[in-house]
Amino acid sequence: MLDELIQKYLNERGKLDCSDAFKIAAKLKCSPMEVGARAKALEVRIDSCELGQFGKLEGGVFDTEALNRLTPLLDDKNRVTCKDARAQAAGIGLKKIRGTLKEKNYDVTFCELGCFTEKKRPRLYVKTKTWIENNEGELLFGKGKTE
DSSP: OHHHHHHHTBOTTSOEEHHHHHHHHHHHTOOHHHHHHHHHHTTOOEESOTTSSSSSOOOOOOOHHHHHHHGGGOOTTSEEEHHHHHHTTTTTOHHHHHHHHHHTTOEEESOTTSSOSBOOOOOOOOOOOOOEEOTTOOEEESHHHHO
8 A cells, every 4th residue: 555655646757755755654644754665665766855955845934933943952063853843843834944944054854754864964075196297207206206
């Protein structure tokens, strides 16, 4: 039944939208993590995160009430769990939570669908190699010459 619902809810790009994954979980009375794991096993990617962490879902609006709800839940790195952020949407909507997360540059950790456990930024390192050659192209200075 789960496989059939996942296939039924695929979007035009062959992916399962985050909102649809949660609808499936509610309909089958199972955890969102089960839906995410099964989608992964079927090689179906999750798309359009309702909290704006990935995909092209737009339309979030900054909201003071959303900020007041999210602020006490933030960790020392200004991150909130997916479950907590979604819970705060009750009565005000995910659109306001999404907009507030984006406006304040808050990250979401531990996706309930299992898409990511912690959002990690890539670390970049600058590295160079320097050497000196004369007009004839002979090495005058460099790692090899130094050694």
